Amino acid sequence: MFHIAKTEWLKIKRYPAFWWVMGITALTYPGINYMFHSVYNNITEKDTQKGKILKMLIGNPFSFPEAWHTVAYFSSIFVFIPAIVVIMLITNEYTYKTSRQNIIDGWSRNEFMLAKMIDVLLLTVIVTVLFAIVAFIIGYTNTDDHTVSHWNMSYYTGLFALQTFSQLSIAFTVGLLVRKSFIALAIFTFYFIIVEPIAVNVLKIKFNSEAGQFLPLEISQKLLPKPAFIGRLDEAGYQASLIAVKYHVGYTLALVALTWLFCFWLYKKRDL
Amino acid sequence: MPPGTVFGILGPNGSGKTTLLSIILDVLSADQGNFLWFGEQSSPEQRKKIGSLLETPNFYHYLSAVNNLKITNSISGRGDAEMMLAVLEKVKLYERRNSRFSTYSLGMKQRLAIAAALLGDPKVLVLDEPTNGLDPVGIAEIRDLIMELSKKGHTIIMASHLLDEVEKVCTHVAILKKGTLITTGDVNDVLVDDDLVEISAADMNALSSVIKNYSNNIKITRDGNLLHLILPKGTAKLDDINNYCFSKGIVLNHLLFKKKRLEAKFFELTNN
Numbered sequence: 001m002f003h004i005a006k007t008e009w010l011k012i013k014r015y016p017a018f019w020w021v022m023g024i025t026a027l028t029y030p031g032i033n034y035m036f037h038s039v040y041n042n043i044t045e046k047d048t049q050k051g052k053i054l055k056m057l058i059g060n061p062f063s064f065p066e067a068w069h070t071v072a073y074f075s076s077i078f079v080f081i082p083a084i085v086v087i088m089l090i091t092n093e094y095t096y097k098t099s100r101q102n103i104i105d106g107w108s109r110n111e112f113m114l115a116k117m118i119d120v121l122l123l124t125v126i127v128t129v130l131f132a133i134v135a136f137i138i139g140y141t142n143t144d145d146h147t148v149s150h151w152n153m154s155y156y157t158g159l160f161a162l163q164t165f166s167q168l169s170i171a172f173t174v175g176l177l178v179r180k181s182f183i184a185l186a187i188f189t190f191y192f193i194i195v196e197p198i199a200v201n202v203l204k205i206k207f208n209s210e211a212g213q214f215l216p217l218e219i220s221q222k223l224l225p226k227p228a229f230i231g232r233l234d235e236a237g238y239q240a241s242l243i244a245v246k247y248h249v250g251y252t253l254a255l256v257a258l259t260w261l262f263c264f265w266l267y268k269k270r271d272l
Numbered sequence: 273m274p275p276g277t278v279f280g281i282l283g284p285n286g287s288g289k290t291t292l293l294s295i296i297l298d299v300l301s302a303d304q305g306n307f308l309w310f311g312e313q314s315s316p317e318q319r320k321k322i323g324s325l326l327e328t329p330n331f332y333h334y335l336s337a338v339n340n341l342k343i344t345n346s347i348s349g350r351g352d353a354e355m356m357l358a359v360l361e362k363v364k365l366y367e368r369r370n371s372r373f374s375t376y377s378l379g380m381k382q383r384l385a386i387a388a389a390l391l392g393d394p395k396v397l398v399l400d401e402p403t404n405g406l407d408p409v410g411i412a413e414i415r416d417l418i419m420e421l422s423k424k425g426h427t428i429i430m431a432s433h434l435l436d437e438v439e440k441v442c443t444h445v446a447i448l449k450k451g452t453l454i455t456t457g458d459v460n461d462v463l464v465d466d467d468l469v470e471i472s473a474a475d476m477n478a479l480s481s482v483i484k485n486y487s488n489n490i491k492i493t494r495d496g497n498l499l500h501l502i503l504p505k506g507t508a509k510l511d512d513i514n515n516y517c518f519s520k521g522i523v524l525n526h527l528l529f530k531k532k533r534l535e536a537k538f539f540e541l542t543n544n
Contacts, residue, residue: 007346014335092332101330104297105347106320272299 004115021085029075029134037062061229065152067139070227072156075131082123083171089119091181100272113264120168128161159223166220166252169259219255222248278422280442281431288451289431290327293400320348323389324398329381333374337384350392359387378405399430449542467508469501472526482520
């Protein structure tokens, strides 16, 4: 296992796209949160009656402990950035025919797939650490009352990691199926940004069905409900979405297991 | 395949040479049939002991020669840092060892693939068209290298459509056509060379009728102003032929001994 991880690191550590994307992720996480933070400040810091009421009503979503939740929600929108690297890491193996060479050199097909799973795990860990750093800094700088526990809602780090791993695994599966980087990137991005959100809403509005929550990305999307200050506009819905989280942890774990079982099976079955 | 041999797999384009090698390297699965490596069923552990070059040089384009070899080493366990430099020196890539693979010419890529196969001095080498893309000097170098390895007792399985190459280095040969094994055995038994003599005279018709009676084992074909005489290996004696014609009143104006009929033999074996 350690040997496989070491080999993957040899492939990744000098891959320019990896460092570019990590750099972009490191900028977008603070960027998007800072943007929403500014919007919040603009509204609440106005000395109007409306601003004061709003502040009283929703509190500060960027202070502890809610900061973990808010930052996780906004950061998770950008999962398609690390997804680029995930897709490149598998499609490169086909473009360079190195998936075949790795087997010729002595890996079993399962070892190859395990190596790729380690890649996805590694990326998940890196973006989760980035998220945690950003969430902590934002939370710390926005919390006036330091008697409040900083770590109360830090379990959102775990939910963020699970959602990221699940969605990156799906991006990986698309890459493995399609094998061509740009087509895979286009399919994943199109599905992530357009197809699934529309499908979820069509099911909900047109057919009055909640089946949308079981679509591949939506399953884990539900791990990070809308932050309190948005969610509170519909208090009942917000509470329901919080309760649903624990079920979706189970659904997501099942989906992750199925996704990887499928990938291992496909790679074993397919000629290289 | 007898140990210590250089086993050539010959056949026209599309005859199944690479397919055969892909099957024994577990890149493709066979519809039927079986093979053993070192007397045992094929496994990743056994592939680690084999140096292979299959079809094209497969490397990570963004990595240098050294970093690509590190991956080969990490997967197969063959060789070490010192040996990497030694094999790069052997294939004359040492000077460019730190350049990215993507900057290499076709010949350099092929050399790196040979270097990767040589890493760790494996006892068995599988080389698919090893001289592809190499210049004449490069081809001669690889040929010498194969002969050197053969002398040291390595077993080499080599696919090629270059008859000259096979004839010069192989001890054994198998000929394939459309996926079927046509013949196999010692290279001297399979590719028996007949003697070929070219003759010409002013009166071609007279020459044609006279030469028929030169020997019982003669086959004659006419090619414009030349007659091709095919005689069993080692029986063509130019002075005898010249004498014979002269005694029959014909003066030859062209008499040429052509030993090789390998190409004709190959066509004969693969075309019918």
